[in-house]
Amino acid sequence: MAELRKKAAETPAEPAARSVRVVVLALMITMLLAMLDNLIVGTAMPTIVGDLGGLEHLSWVVTAYTLATAASTPIWGKLGDLYGRKGVFLTSIVIFLIGSVLSGMAQDMGQLIGFRAVQGLGAGGLMVGVMAILGDLVPPRERGRYQGMMAGVMAIAMIGGPLVGGTITDHLGWRWSFYINIPLGAVALAMVTAVLHLPRKERSTARVDYLGAALLTVGITAIVLVTTWGGTEYAWSSAVIMELIALGVASLVGFVFVETKAAEPIMPLHIFRSRNFTLMSVVGFMTGFVMFGAVLFLPLYQQSVQGASATNSGLLLLPMLLAMMIVSLVAGRITTGTGKYKIFPIAGSVLMVGGLLLLATMDTGTSRLTSGVYMAVLGAGMGFLMQITMLVAQNSVELKDMGVASSATTLFRTLGSSFGVAIMGALFTGRVQDEMAARGGAAVTEGSAQLDAASLAKLPDAAREAYEYAVASGTHIAFLVGGSVAVIALVAALFVKEVPLRGAAEPQTPATGPEEAAAGSTGPEDSTGTKPSPPAKASQNA
Structure with missing residues:
Protein backbone atom coordinates (compact mmCIF):
# COMPACT_ATOMS: atom_id res chain seq x y z
CA MET A 1 0.00 0.00 0.00
CA ALA A 2 2.80 2.37 0.85
CA GLU A 3 4.32 1.71 -2.53
CA LEU A 4 1.03 2.41 -4.29
CA ARG A 5 0.55 5.65 -2.34
CA LYS A 6 4.06 6.72 -3.29
CA LYS A 7 3.43 6.04 -6.96
CA ALA A 8 0.11 7.86 -6.83
CA ALA A 9 1.80 10.86 -5.23
CA GLU A 10 4.26 11.03 -8.09
CA THR A 11 1.42 11.44 -10.58
CA PRO A 12 0.03 14.99 -10.84
CA ALA A 13 -3.47 15.11 -9.42
CA GLU A 14 -6.30 15.63 -11.87
CA PRO A 15 -7.53 19.24 -11.77
CA ALA A 16 -11.15 19.93 -11.02
CA ALA A 17 -13.33 18.99 -13.99
CA ARG A 18 -14.65 22.53 -14.31
CA SER A 19 -11.16 24.02 -14.47
CA VAL A 20 -10.13 21.43 -17.05
CA ARG A 21 -13.10 22.33 -19.25
CA VAL A 22 -12.19 26.02 -19.12
CA VAL A 23 -8.57 25.28 -19.96
CA VAL A 24 -9.59 22.95 -22.80
CA LEU A 25 -11.80 25.72 -24.18
CA ALA A 26 -8.81 28.07 -24.17
CA LEU A 27 -6.69 25.40 -25.86
CA MET A 28 -9.35 24.86 -28.52
CA ILE A 29 -9.44 28.60 -29.27
CA THR A 30 -5.66 28.60 -29.59
CA MET A 31 -5.74 25.57 -31.87
CA LEU A 32 -8.38 27.30 -33.97
CA LEU A 33 -5.95 30.20 -34.43
CA ALA A 34 -3.29 27.90 -35.88
CA MET A 35 -5.71 25.94 -38.06
CA LEU A 36 -7.66 28.88 -39.48
CA ASP A 37 -4.75 31.08 -40.46
CA ASN A 38 -3.52 29.44 -43.67
CA LEU A 39 -7.08 28.70 -44.80
CA ILE A 40 -8.22 32.29 -44.35
CA VAL A 41 -5.08 33.79 -45.85
CA GLY A 42 -5.22 31.39 -48.81
CA THR A 43 -8.65 32.75 -49.74
CA ALA A 44 -7.37 36.33 -49.48
CA MET A 45 -4.21 35.80 -51.56
CA PRO A 46 -5.57 37.04 -54.92
CA THR A 47 -6.65 40.30 -53.27
CA ILE A 48 -3.32 40.62 -51.43
CA VAL A 49 -1.37 40.24 -54.69
CA GLY A 50 -3.62 42.79 -56.37
CA ASP A 51 -2.87 45.31 -53.62
CA LEU A 52 0.82 44.66 -52.88
CA GLY A 53 2.00 43.27 -56.21
CA GLY A 54 4.89 40.81 -56.26
CA LEU A 55 3.06 37.94 -57.95
CA GLU A 56 6.39 36.17 -58.54
CA HIS A 57 6.85 35.90 -54.75
CA LEU A 58 3.33 34.67 -54.04
CA SER A 59 4.32 31.12 -53.06
CA TRP A 60 6.71 32.43 -50.41
CA VAL A 61 3.82 33.88 -48.39
CA VAL A 62 2.76 30.30 -47.65
CA THR A 63 6.24 28.74 -47.76
CA ALA A 64 7.73 31.16 -45.19
CA TYR A 65 4.93 30.35 -42.74
CA THR A 66 5.21 26.59 -43.31
CA LEU A 67 8.99 26.58 -43.00
CA ALA A 68 8.99 28.57 -39.76
CA THR A 69 6.25 26.39 -38.28
CA ALA A 70 7.91 23.08 -39.14
CA ALA A 71 11.41 24.14 -38.12
CA SER A 72 10.34 25.60 -34.77
CA THR A 73 7.98 22.80 -33.73
CA PRO A 74 10.57 20.51 -32.06
CA ILE A 75 12.30 23.48 -30.42
CA TRP A 76 9.08 24.69 -28.77
CA GLY A 77 8.41 21.18 -27.49
CA LYS A 78 11.84 20.89 -25.89
CA LEU A 79 11.68 24.39 -24.36
CA GLY A 80 8.40 23.47 -22.71
CA ASP A 81 9.97 20.35 -21.23
CA LEU A 82 12.96 22.31 -19.92
CA TYR A 83 11.46 25.55 -18.64
CA GLY A 84 7.77 24.91 -18.05
CA ARG A 85 4.95 24.57 -20.49
CA LYS A 86 2.75 27.51 -19.51
CA GLY A 87 5.30 30.28 -20.01
CA VAL A 88 6.56 28.82 -23.28
CA PHE A 89 3.00 28.38 -24.57
CA LEU A 90 2.04 31.97 -23.72
CA THR A 91 5.21 33.18 -25.46
CA SER A 92 4.26 31.33 -28.64
CA ILE A 93 0.80 32.91 -28.61
CA VAL A 94 2.30 36.39 -28.20
CA ILE A 95 4.77 35.83 -31.07
CA PHE A 96 1.94 34.55 -33.28
CA LEU A 97 -0.15 37.64 -32.52
CA ILE A 98 2.78 39.99 -33.15
CA GLY A 99 3.33 38.30 -36.50
CA SER A 100 -0.39 38.65 -37.28
CA VAL A 101 -0.41 42.39 -36.56
CA LEU A 102 2.77 43.00 -38.56
CA SER A 103 1.44 40.93 -41.49
CA GLY A 104 -1.72 43.01 -41.52
CA MET A 105 0.40 46.19 -41.63
CA ALA A 106 2.72 44.97 -44.44
CA GLN A 107 3.30 47.49 -47.22
CA ASP A 108 4.93 45.21 -49.78
CA MET A 109 5.33 41.51 -50.51
CA GLY A 110 8.81 41.32 -48.96
CA GLN A 111 7.52 42.63 -45.63
CA LEU A 112 4.56 40.26 -45.74
CA ILE A 113 6.82 37.24 -46.32
CA GLY A 114 9.08 38.23 -43.40
CA PHE A 115 6.17 38.85 -41.05
CA ARG A 116 4.53 35.57 -42.08
CA ALA A 117 7.74 33.83 -40.98
CA VAL A 118 7.38 35.49 -37.56
CA GLN A 119 3.78 34.33 -37.43
CA GLY A 120 4.81 30.79 -38.39
CA LEU A 121 7.45 30.82 -35.66
CA GLY A 122 4.70 31.38 -33.10
CA ALA A 123 2.38 28.88 -34.76
CA GLY A 124 5.00 26.17 -34.28
CA GLY A 125 4.45 26.42 -30.54
CA LEU A 126 0.65 26.58 -30.64
CA MET A 127 -0.16 23.04 -31.73
CA VAL A 128 2.65 21.51 -29.67
CA GLY A 129 1.65 23.50 -26.61
CA VAL A 130 -1.99 22.48 -26.90
CA MET A 131 -1.22 18.77 -27.10
CA ALA A 132 1.52 18.79 -24.46
CA ILE A 133 -0.57 20.77 -21.96
CA LEU A 134 -3.49 18.41 -22.53
CA GLY A 135 -1.08 15.55 -21.83
CA ASP A 136 -0.04 17.19 -18.55
CA LEU A 137 -3.58 18.03 -17.40
CA VAL A 138 -5.59 14.95 -18.29
CA PRO A 139 -4.86 11.31 -17.36
CA PRO A 140 -4.22 9.00 -20.33
CA ARG A 141 -7.56 7.23 -20.17
CA GLU A 142 -9.49 10.52 -20.15
CA ARG A 143 -7.37 12.15 -22.83
CA GLY A 144 -9.06 10.52 -25.82
CA ARG A 145 -12.32 12.35 -25.14
CA TYR A 146 -10.66 15.77 -25.20
CA GLN A 147 -8.47 14.98 -28.18
CA GLY A 148 -11.63 14.00 -30.07
CA MET A 149 -12.85 17.55 -29.43
CA MET A 150 -9.60 18.83 -30.94
CA ALA A 151 -10.33 16.85 -34.11
CA GLY A 152 -13.71 18.57 -34.20
CA VAL A 153 -12.01 21.96 -34.07
CA MET A 154 -9.81 20.91 -36.98
CA ALA A 155 -12.84 19.94 -39.05
CA ILE A 156 -14.64 23.18 -38.22
CA ALA A 157 -11.57 25.18 -39.25
CA MET A 158 -11.31 23.39 -42.59
CA ILE A 159 -14.98 23.92 -43.33
CA GLY A 160 -15.23 27.48 -42.08
CA GLY A 161 -11.79 28.83 -42.99
CA PRO A 162 -12.40 29.53 -46.69
CA LEU A 163 -15.89 30.89 -45.96
CA VAL A 164 -14.61 33.22 -43.23
CA GLY A 165 -11.66 34.27 -45.37
CA GLY A 166 -13.84 35.12 -48.32
CA THR A 167 -16.32 37.08 -46.19
CA ILE A 168 -13.59 39.06 -44.38
CA THR A 169 -11.76 39.86 -47.63
CA ASP A 170 -14.92 40.99 -49.42
CA HIS A 171 -16.32 43.17 -46.61
CA LEU A 172 -13.41 44.26 -44.40
CA GLY A 173 -10.34 43.98 -46.62
CA TRP A 174 -7.50 41.47 -46.72
CA ARG A 175 -5.65 43.01 -43.76
CA TRP A 176 -8.42 41.82 -41.47
CA SER A 177 -7.64 38.24 -42.45
CA PHE A 178 -4.65 38.77 -40.12
CA TYR A 179 -6.23 41.16 -37.61
CA ILE A 180 -9.02 38.64 -36.90
CA ASN A 181 -6.44 36.67 -34.90
CA ILE A 182 -6.14 39.45 -32.31
CA PRO A 183 -9.48 39.07 -30.46
CA LEU A 184 -9.26 35.28 -30.52
CA GLY A 185 -5.67 35.38 -29.31
CA ALA A 186 -6.46 37.87 -26.57
CA VAL A 187 -9.22 35.62 -25.23
CA ALA A 188 -6.92 32.60 -25.30
CA LEU A 189 -4.14 34.55 -23.53
CA ALA A 190 -6.46 35.76 -20.78
CA MET A 191 -8.00 32.33 -20.19
CA VAL A 192 -4.70 30.43 -20.20
CA THR A 193 -3.10 32.99 -17.85
CA ALA A 194 -6.00 32.90 -15.41
CA VAL A 195 -6.96 29.24 -15.20
CA LEU A 196 -4.02 27.11 -16.31
CA HIS A 197 -2.06 25.74 -13.34
CA LEU A 198 0.65 23.19 -14.05
CA PRO A 199 3.37 21.70 -11.87
CA ARG A 200 6.11 24.29 -11.51
CA LYS A 201 9.38 23.21 -13.08
CA GLU A 202 12.72 24.09 -11.60
CA ARG A 203 14.67 26.06 -14.14
CA SER A 204 16.89 23.63 -15.98
CA THR A 205 20.63 24.18 -15.69
CA ALA A 206 21.30 22.06 -18.79
CA ARG A 207 22.72 23.88 -21.78
CA VAL A 208 20.31 24.20 -24.67
CA ASP A 209 21.31 21.96 -27.56
CA TYR A 210 21.89 24.83 -30.00
CA LEU A 211 23.90 22.76 -32.49
CA GLY A 212 21.26 20.04 -32.60
CA ALA A 213 18.52 22.65 -33.03
CA ALA A 214 20.44 24.33 -35.86
CA LEU A 215 21.09 21.06 -37.71
CA LEU A 216 17.47 19.95 -37.33
CA THR A 217 16.24 23.33 -38.55
CA VAL A 218 18.47 23.19 -41.64
CA GLY A 219 17.40 19.60 -42.34
CA ILE A 220 13.68 20.34 -42.02
CA THR A 221 14.02 23.51 -44.10
CA ALA A 222 15.77 21.61 -46.88
CA ILE A 223 13.10 18.88 -46.87
CA VAL A 224 10.22 21.37 -47.02
CA LEU A 225 11.89 23.35 -49.82
CA VAL A 226 12.48 20.19 -51.83
CA THR A 227 8.85 19.16 -51.53
CA THR A 228 7.65 22.73 -52.20
CA TRP A 229 9.91 23.59 -55.16
CA GLY A 230 10.36 20.17 -56.73
CA GLY A 231 8.46 19.91 -60.00
CA THR A 232 7.19 23.51 -59.77
CA GLU A 233 9.89 26.13 -59.30
CA TYR A 234 12.65 23.71 -60.32
CA ALA A 235 12.79 20.35 -62.06
CA TRP A 236 13.26 17.37 -59.77
CA SER A 237 16.60 16.65 -61.42
CA SER A 238 17.83 20.27 -61.24
CA ALA A 239 21.03 21.24 -59.40
CA VAL A 240 19.07 23.27 -56.83
CA ILE A 241 16.90 20.31 -55.80
CA MET A 242 19.87 17.93 -55.72
CA GLU A 243 21.84 20.38 -53.55
CA LEU A 244 18.91 20.77 -51.17
CA ILE A 245 18.55 16.99 -50.87
CA ALA A 246 22.27 16.65 -50.13
CA LEU A 247 22.10 19.47 -47.57
CA GLY A 248 19.06 17.93 -45.90
CA VAL A 249 20.57 14.44 -45.67
CA ALA A 250 23.90 15.76 -44.36
CA SER A 251 22.17 17.96 -41.77
CA LEU A 252 19.97 15.16 -40.47
CA VAL A 253 22.87 12.70 -40.28
CA GLY A 254 24.83 15.31 -38.35
CA PHE A 255 21.79 15.92 -36.14
CA VAL A 256 21.55 12.26 -35.19
CA PHE A 257 25.25 12.19 -34.31
CA VAL A 258 24.99 15.37 -32.20
CA GLU A 259 21.93 14.07 -30.35
CA THR A 260 23.83 10.99 -29.19
CA LYS A 261 26.40 13.27 -27.52
CA ALA A 262 24.28 16.18 -26.21
CA ALA A 263 23.60 16.42 -22.48
CA GLU A 264 20.03 17.64 -23.12
CA PRO A 265 19.23 16.81 -26.78
CA ILE A 266 16.60 18.87 -28.57
CA MET A 267 14.92 15.59 -29.63
CA PRO A 268 16.09 12.71 -27.41
CA LEU A 269 16.59 9.66 -29.57
CA HIS A 270 15.65 7.35 -26.70
CA ILE A 271 11.97 8.14 -27.29
CA PHE A 272 12.22 6.07 -30.48
CA ARG A 273 13.14 3.00 -28.41
CA SER A 274 9.45 2.67 -27.65
CA ARG A 275 7.90 0.53 -30.36
CA ASN A 276 4.52 2.22 -30.06
CA PHE A 277 6.01 5.70 -30.35
CA THR A 278 7.95 4.80 -33.50
CA LEU A 279 4.93 3.09 -35.04
CA MET A 280 2.70 6.08 -34.28
CA SER A 281 5.26 8.38 -35.90
CA VAL A 282 4.95 6.29 -39.07
CA VAL A 283 1.15 6.29 -38.91
CA GLY A 284 1.11 10.06 -38.30
CA PHE A 285 3.40 10.68 -41.28
CA MET A 286 1.14 8.62 -43.55
CA THR A 287 -2.01 10.30 -42.21
CA GLY A 288 -0.55 13.72 -42.99
CA PHE A 289 0.51 12.47 -46.44
CA VAL A 290 -3.02 11.35 -47.25
CA MET A 291 -5.05 14.07 -45.56
CA PHE A 292 -3.48 17.13 -47.13
CA GLY A 293 -3.31 15.48 -50.52
CA ALA A 294 -7.05 14.84 -50.29
CA VAL A 295 -7.76 18.40 -49.14
CA LEU A 296 -5.84 19.69 -52.18
CA PHE A 297 -7.22 17.46 -54.94
CA LEU A 298 -10.83 16.79 -53.94
CA PRO A 299 -12.01 20.41 -54.35
CA LEU A 300 -10.06 20.63 -57.62
CA TYR A 301 -11.82 17.53 -58.94
CA GLN A 302 -15.25 18.75 -57.83
CA GLN A 303 -14.75 22.18 -59.35
CA SER A 304 -13.19 21.05 -62.63
CA VAL A 305 -15.12 17.83 -63.29
CA GLN A 306 -18.35 18.13 -61.31
CA GLY A 307 -18.84 21.86 -61.91
CA ALA A 308 -18.97 22.89 -58.26
CA SER A 309 -18.46 26.51 -57.28
CA ALA A 310 -15.09 27.52 -55.83
CA THR A 311 -16.75 30.13 -53.60
CA ASN A 312 -17.84 27.53 -51.06
CA SER A 313 -14.80 25.31 -51.43
CA GLY A 314 -14.79 24.45 -47.74
CA LEU A 315 -18.27 22.95 -48.02
CA LEU A 316 -17.07 20.60 -50.77
CA LEU A 317 -15.15 18.65 -48.13
CA LEU A 318 -18.09 18.49 -45.71
CA PRO A 319 -18.71 14.71 -46.01
CA MET A 320 -15.07 13.91 -45.23
CA LEU A 321 -14.70 16.43 -42.42
CA LEU A 322 -18.00 15.61 -40.71
CA ALA A 323 -17.18 11.90 -40.77
CA MET A 324 -13.73 12.67 -39.36
CA MET A 325 -15.16 14.78 -36.55
CA ILE A 326 -17.92 12.33 -35.54
CA VAL A 327 -15.68 9.26 -35.62
CA SER A 328 -12.94 11.03 -33.67
CA LEU A 329 -15.39 12.00 -30.93
CA VAL A 330 -16.81 8.47 -30.75
CA ALA A 331 -13.34 6.90 -30.67
CA GLY A 332 -12.33 9.27 -27.88
CA ARG A 333 -15.37 8.33 -25.80
CA ILE A 334 -14.77 4.62 -26.28
CA THR A 335 -11.11 4.99 -25.37
CA THR A 336 -12.10 6.82 -22.18
CA GLY A 337 -14.63 4.14 -21.30
CA THR A 338 -12.49 1.08 -21.99
CA GLY A 339 -8.89 2.28 -21.76
CA LYS A 340 -8.12 0.37 -24.97
CA TYR A 341 -7.20 1.75 -28.36
CA LYS A 342 -5.44 -0.72 -30.67
CA ILE A 343 -8.54 -1.39 -32.76
CA PHE A 344 -8.75 2.28 -33.78
CA PRO A 345 -5.46 2.69 -35.69
CA ILE A 346 -6.14 -0.63 -37.43
CA ALA A 347 -9.74 0.26 -38.36
CA GLY A 348 -8.65 3.77 -39.33
CA SER A 349 -5.91 2.51 -41.62
CA VAL A 350 -8.26 0.02 -43.29
CA LEU A 351 -10.86 2.74 -43.92
CA MET A 352 -8.20 5.18 -45.10
CA VAL A 353 -6.86 2.70 -47.66
CA GLY A 354 -10.39 1.76 -48.73
CA GLY A 355 -11.51 5.39 -49.04
CA LEU A 356 -8.51 6.33 -51.18
CA LEU A 357 -8.99 3.35 -53.49
CA LEU A 358 -12.67 4.27 -53.84
CA LEU A 359 -11.74 7.88 -54.66
CA ALA A 360 -9.30 6.54 -57.25
CA THR A 361 -12.27 5.06 -59.17
CA MET A 362 -13.89 8.47 -59.77
CA ASP A 363 -14.23 9.59 -63.38
CA THR A 364 -16.10 12.25 -65.34
CA GLY A 365 -19.42 10.52 -64.69
CA THR A 366 -19.14 10.15 -60.90
CA SER A 367 -21.99 11.92 -59.09
CA ARG A 368 -21.53 14.23 -56.12
CA LEU A 369 -23.45 11.78 -53.92
CA THR A 370 -21.08 8.94 -54.82
CA SER A 371 -17.96 11.04 -54.32
CA GLY A 372 -19.43 12.26 -51.02
CA VAL A 373 -19.82 8.67 -49.79
CA TYR A 374 -16.22 7.91 -50.78
CA MET A 375 -15.03 11.02 -48.94
CA ALA A 376 -16.96 9.97 -45.85
CA VAL A 377 -15.15 6.62 -45.83
CA LEU A 378 -11.79 8.40 -46.01
CA GLY A 379 -12.87 10.89 -43.33
CA ALA A 380 -13.93 8.08 -40.98
CA GLY A 381 -10.51 6.49 -41.38
CA MET A 382 -8.71 9.73 -40.57
CA GLY A 383 -11.05 10.29 -37.63
CA PHE A 384 -9.83 7.06 -36.06
CA LEU A 385 -6.22 8.08 -36.63
CA MET A 386 -5.84 11.83 -36.11
CA GLN A 387 -5.88 11.98 -32.31
CA ILE A 388 -5.16 8.34 -31.40
CA THR A 389 -1.67 8.72 -32.88
CA MET A 390 -0.95 11.61 -30.50
CA LEU A 391 -2.50 9.79 -27.53
CA VAL A 392 -0.45 6.62 -27.99
CA ALA A 393 2.74 8.57 -28.70
CA GLN A 394 2.36 10.64 -25.52
CA ASN A 395 1.80 7.52 -23.44
CA SER A 396 4.92 5.88 -24.78
CA VAL A 397 7.30 8.39 -23.16
CA GLU A 398 8.06 9.77 -19.72
CA LEU A 399 6.29 12.87 -18.46
CA LYS A 400 9.49 14.86 -18.77
CA ASP A 401 9.51 14.13 -22.52
CA MET A 402 5.85 15.01 -23.13
CA GLY A 403 6.77 18.13 -25.10
CA VAL A 404 9.27 16.48 -27.42
CA ALA A 405 6.89 13.56 -28.00
CA SER A 406 4.08 15.96 -28.93
CA SER A 407 6.36 18.04 -31.15
CA ALA A 408 7.87 14.98 -32.86
CA THR A 409 4.41 13.59 -33.65
CA THR A 410 3.27 16.97 -34.98
CA LEU A 411 6.46 17.32 -37.02
CA PHE A 412 6.09 13.91 -38.65
CA ARG A 413 2.52 14.74 -39.62
CA THR A 414 3.65 18.09 -41.06
CA LEU A 415 6.45 16.47 -43.06
CA GLY A 416 4.03 13.82 -44.25
CA SER A 417 1.73 16.53 -45.58
CA SER A 418 4.64 18.17 -47.43
CA PHE A 419 5.61 14.88 -49.07
CA GLY A 420 1.98 14.06 -49.84
CA GLY A 425 0.86 16.88 -56.94
CA ALA A 426 3.69 15.86 -59.25
CA LEU A 427 1.83 12.73 -60.34
CA PHE A 428 -1.40 14.67 -60.84
CA THR A 429 0.22 17.43 -62.88
CA GLY A 430 2.17 14.98 -65.02
CA ARG A 431 -0.92 12.92 -65.83
CA VAL A 432 -3.04 16.00 -66.64
CA GLN A 433 -0.39 17.35 -69.00
CA ASP A 434 0.05 13.98 -70.70
CA GLU A 435 -3.69 13.55 -71.21
CA MET A 436 -4.09 17.10 -72.50
CA ALA A 437 -1.20 16.62 -74.91
CA ALA A 438 -3.04 13.62 -76.33
CA ARG A 439 -6.55 15.10 -76.27
CA GLY A 440 -6.62 18.87 -75.80
CA GLY A 441 -3.79 20.36 -77.80
CA ALA A 442 -0.65 22.25 -76.83
CA ALA A 443 -2.45 25.51 -76.02
CA VAL A 444 -3.58 24.13 -72.70
CA THR A 445 -0.62 21.95 -71.82
CA GLU A 446 1.74 24.90 -72.00
CA GLY A 447 -0.16 26.49 -69.13
CA SER A 448 -0.87 25.31 -65.63
CA ALA A 449 -2.29 21.89 -65.03
CA GLN A 450 -4.72 23.51 -62.60
CA LEU A 451 -7.03 25.92 -64.40
CA ASP A 452 -9.36 28.18 -62.46
CA ALA A 453 -13.09 28.33 -63.22
CA ALA A 454 -12.79 31.48 -65.33
CA SER A 455 -10.05 30.01 -67.53
CA LEU A 456 -11.92 26.74 -67.86
CA ALA A 457 -15.09 28.51 -69.02
CA LYS A 458 -13.17 30.18 -71.86
CA LEU A 459 -12.00 26.91 -73.36
CA PRO A 460 -13.75 25.42 -76.40
CA ASP A 461 -16.11 22.57 -75.58
CA ALA A 462 -13.74 19.91 -76.87
CA ALA A 463 -10.80 21.29 -74.89
CA ARG A 464 -12.91 21.63 -71.75
CA GLU A 465 -14.11 18.03 -72.00
CA ALA A 466 -10.54 16.90 -72.54
CA TYR A 467 -9.45 18.85 -69.48
CA GLU A 468 -12.21 17.30 -67.35
CA TYR A 469 -11.08 13.86 -68.45
CA ALA A 470 -7.46 14.76 -67.72
CA VAL A 471 -8.29 16.01 -64.21
CA ALA A 472 -10.26 12.83 -63.48
CA SER A 473 -7.32 10.78 -64.72
CA GLY A 474 -4.86 12.82 -62.64
CA THR A 475 -7.05 12.39 -59.58
CA HIS A 476 -7.14 8.65 -60.20
CA ILE A 477 -3.36 8.25 -60.20
CA ALA A 478 -2.89 10.58 -57.19
CA PHE A 479 -5.36 8.71 -54.99
CA LEU A 480 -4.18 5.31 -56.22
CA VAL A 481 -0.67 6.14 -55.07
CA GLY A 482 -2.07 7.61 -51.83
CA GLY A 483 -3.92 4.35 -51.15
CA SER A 484 -0.81 2.32 -51.82
CA VAL A 485 1.25 4.46 -49.44
CA ALA A 486 -1.48 4.26 -46.78
CA VAL A 487 -0.96 0.48 -46.64
CA ILE A 488 2.26 1.29 -44.73
CA ALA A 489 0.13 2.86 -42.00
CA LEU A 490 -1.98 -0.29 -41.81
CA VAL A 491 1.09 -2.50 -41.45
CA ALA A 492 2.46 -0.23 -38.70
CA ALA A 493 -0.89 -0.24 -36.87
CA LEU A 494 -0.95 -4.05 -36.81
CA PHE A 495 2.25 -4.08 -34.74
CA VAL A 496 1.02 -1.63 -32.07
CA LYS A 497 1.05 -3.28 -28.65
CA GLU A 498 -2.23 -2.95 -26.74
CA VAL A 499 -1.73 -1.49 -23.27
CA PRO A 500 -4.91 -0.45 -21.38
CA LEU A 501 -4.63 3.21 -20.47
CA ARG A 502 -4.45 4.08 -16.79
CA GLY A 503 -7.41 6.06 -15.51
CA ALA A 504 -7.37 9.04 -13.18
CA ALA A 505 -8.28 7.08 -10.05
CA GLU A 506 -6.38 3.91 -10.81
CA PRO A 507 -3.06 3.27 -9.09
CA GLN A 508 -0.20 2.38 -11.33
CA THR A 509 0.56 -1.32 -11.35
CA PRO A 510 4.06 -2.70 -11.71
CA ALA A 511 5.18 -2.80 -15.33
CA THR A 512 5.88 -6.21 -16.81
CA GLY A 513 7.20 -5.26 -20.21
CA PRO A 514 8.37 -2.47 -22.48
CA GLU A 515 5.05 -0.85 -23.31
CA GLU A 516 3.38 -1.61 -19.99
CA ALA A 517 5.81 0.81 -18.41
CA ALA A 518 4.70 3.45 -20.89
CA ALA A 519 1.10 3.15 -19.71
CA GLY A 520 1.99 4.81 -16.42
CA SER A 521 2.71 8.48 -16.01
CA THR A 522 6.35 7.82 -15.26
CA GLY A 523 7.04 6.60 -18.79
CA PRO A 524 8.56 3.66 -20.61
CA GLU A 525 11.51 1.49 -19.84
CA ASP A 526 14.90 1.87 -21.38
CA SER A 527 16.19 -0.35 -24.13
CA THR A 528 17.18 -3.05 -21.65
CA GLY A 529 13.64 -3.45 -20.37
CA THR A 530 14.38 -1.81 -17.02
CA LYS A 531 11.96 0.85 -15.93
CA PRO A 532 13.71 4.18 -15.27
CA SER A 533 13.34 6.09 -12.05
CA PRO A 534 10.33 8.43 -12.00
CA PRO A 535 10.98 12.13 -12.51
CA ALA A 536 11.38 14.27 -9.42
CA LYS A 537 8.14 15.34 -7.86
CA ALA A 538 7.25 18.85 -8.97
CA SER A 539 5.89 21.46 -6.64
CA GLN A 540 2.44 22.72 -7.50
CA ASN A 541 1.99 26.17 -8.88
CA ALA A 542 -0.44 28.18 -6.82
Missing part, protein backbone atom coordinates in the same frame (compact mmCIF):
# COMPACT_ATOMS: atom_id res chain seq x y z
CA VAL A 421 1.27 17.34 -51.58
CA ALA A 422 4.57 17.17 -53.49
CA ILE A 423 4.36 13.54 -54.65
CA MET A 424 0.63 13.43 -55.34
